[in-house]
Amino acid sequence: MNKRxxxxxxxxxxxxxxxxxxxxxxxxxxxxxxxxxxxxGVAKGTFYIYFKRKExxxxxxxxxxxxxxxxxxxxxxxxxxxxxxxxxxxxFMECVESCGINxxxxxxxxxxxxxxxxxxxxxxxxxxxxxxxxxxxxxxVSKGELKKDTPVELLTHxxxxxxxxxxxxxxxxxxxxxxxxxxxxxxxxxxxxxFKQYIRR
Amino acid sequence: MNKRxxxxxxxxxxxxxxxxxxxxxxxxxxxxxxxxxxxxGVAKGTFYIYFKRKExxxxxxxxxxxxxxxxxxxxxxxxxxxxxxxxxxxxFMECVESCGINxxxxxxxxxxxxxxxxxxxxxxxxxxxxxxxxxxxxxxVSKGELKKDTPVELLTHxxxxxxxxxxxxxxxxxxxxxxxxxxxxxxxxxxxxxFKQYIRR
DNA sequence: TAGGTCATTGACTTTTAGTCATAAATATGT
DNA sequence: ACATATTTATGACTAAAAGTCAATGACCTA
Numbered sequence: 001m002n003k004r005x006x007x008x009x010x011x012x013x014x015x016x017x018x019x020x021x022x023x024x025x026x027x028x029x030x031x032x033x034x035x036x037x038x039x040x041g042v043a044k045g046t047f048y049i050y051f052k053r054k055e056x057x058x059x060x061x062x063x064x065x066x067x068x069x070x071x072x073x074x075x076x077x078x079x080x081x082x083x084x085x086x087x088x089x090x091x092f093m094e095c096v097e098s099c100g101i102n103x104x105x106x107x108x109x110x111x112x113x114x115x116x117x118x119x120x121x122x123x124x125x126x127x128x129x130x131x132x133x134x135x136x137x138x139x140x141v142s143k144g145e146l147k148k149d150t151p152v153e154l155l156t157h158x159x160x161x162x163x164x165x166x167x168x169x170x171x172x173x174x175x176x177x178x179x180x181x182x183x184x185x186x187x188x189x190x191x192x193x194x195f196k197q198y199i200r201r
Numbered sequence: 202m203n204k205r206x207x208x209x210x211x212x213x214x215x216x217x218x219x220x221x222x223x224x225x226x227x228x229x230x231x232x233x234x235x236x237x238x239x240x241x242g243v244a245k246g247t248f249y250i251y252f253k254r255k256e257x258x259x260x261x262x263x264x265x266x267x268x269x270x271x272x273x274x275x276x277x278x279x280x281x282x283x284x285x286x287x288x289x290x291x292x293f294m295e296c297v298e299s300c301g302i303n304x305x306x307x308x309x310x311x312x313x314x315x316x317x318x319x320x321x322x323x324x325x326x327x328x329x330x331x332x333x334x335x336x337x338x339x340x341x342v343s344k345g346e347l348k349k350d351t352p353v354e355l356l357t358h359x360x361x362x363x364x365x366x367x368x369x370x371x372x373x374x375x376x377x378x379x380x381x382x383x384x385x386x387x388x389x390x391x392x393x394x395x396f397k398q399y400i401r402r
Numbered sequence: 403t404a405g406g407t408c409a410t411t412g413a414c415t416t417t418t419a420g421t422c423a424t425a426a427a428t429a430t431g432t
Numbered sequence: 433a434c435a436t437a438t439t440t441a442t443g444a445c446t447a448a449a450a451g452t453c454a455a456t457g458a459c460c461t462a
Binding site for chain 1 (some may be wrong): 459
Binding site for chain 2 (some may be wrong): 027105108109111112113114151154157158160161162163164165166168169171172173174177182185186189190192193194196197
């Protein structure tokens with residue numbers, strides 16, 4: 001990597017860091033592009049070199065932690081599906097908590113609308129999550145852990161729905177309850193239920 | 202009601218109708234206040250007599266159908282909690298579908314942030330939904346249908362989480378799947394699971 | 403070292419949310 | 433019936449912020 005590429009990478013990183021801090025602090029609607037660039041120590045125009053629109057930075061802000069846990073999930077060996085998922089849910093909500101409520105609000109807003117997201121492969125993040133989870137389920141089917149007739153697509157949708165439901169619910173309540181305690185109790189009730197009838201014993 | 206009040210009501214109604222049509226068609230970010238007022242046949246300033254901010258109209262657009270089903274739920278007599286809720290979920294998703302995906306997107310966005318909502322009692326809509334659902338559960342406990350040690354608050358949060366999760370998931374997928382079919386299958390799996398351990402047999 | 407490339411800049415344009423003085427219509431009191 | 437108060441409606445205006453772009457200079461390559 002030459003000096004230029006390195007400097008470009010640094011600039012983008014400065015913008016993401018500044019963006020995350022401000023997002024946590026004030027929420028997306030309360031900050032403007034100039035706030036971010038000032039905090040990052042660059043000019044306003046620079047922002048638009050790295051992000052097509054103001055909203056696009058949110059994706060980059062949240063991508064790192066969420067990608068990490070997706071990777072973790074895929075690497076978990078020797079665990080059953082009903083062991084893997086509560087762990088994933090827990091880690092997901094850890095990310096949610098560490099990104100802060102305002103970041104999650106904006107993230108959910110972006111995720112709600114596939115058209116409202118840049119056309120890069122990163123923009124398809126939730127589809128990636130979907131495919132990743134679907135893969136985990138298909139894997140469980142092929143290992144014989146789940147029955148052959150398991151409706152994989154449906155269950156994946158349900159799991160995605162549970163994840164975003166938890167996050168939305170936490171945001172709605174303005175972060176009033178402990179997300180991790182709650183998630184764990186939630187999982188205890190839900191995960192087994194989802195898979196109960198499809199597990200081969 | 203005198204002539205003035207009647208005309209004011211009509212004007213507000215015209216704005217809500219125009220707003221709903223445009224919201225369904227294009228989505229919240231793609232329309233501006235002048236689009237709405239033009240379609241309603243009034244001046245731009247008129248909008249701000251009835252709504253403090255652009256976002257506030259979404260609440261009024263969705264309030265009518267959702268209030269109706271909340272009322273229905275409270276009136277259902279002689280049904281158990283595990284019969285009432287699937288019906289409510291189904292009706293909820295019917296509303297979601299009839300309001301259109303773009304309206305739901307914006308509605309979810311508003312609901313995500315309690316601070317981003319007018320200070321009227323209507324603004325507390327989701328809290329109202331929460332209290333209403335909680336009441337239904339408490340009722341089931343007092344009738345002896347659910348055990349005395351049922352964690353009512355937790356279950357209410359889970360139900361709210363399921364509702365918004367379903368809606369979010371549907372919006373994310375850009376309305377690709379049939380929300381009603383899906384909801385019914387979803388309910389079949391989830392509702393019994395949620396209550397299973399708390400039901401007195 | 404020359405000529406091309408690319409990251410950076412910040413003044414500028416454009417868009418749109420939200421305001422407010424003014425006017426018109428309606429209600430109320432005498 | 434008239435005068436005065438109140439409410440609804442208007443649209444030109446202001447303010448704020450998103451997004452653009454021609455100019456600049458640092459860096460790369462041959």
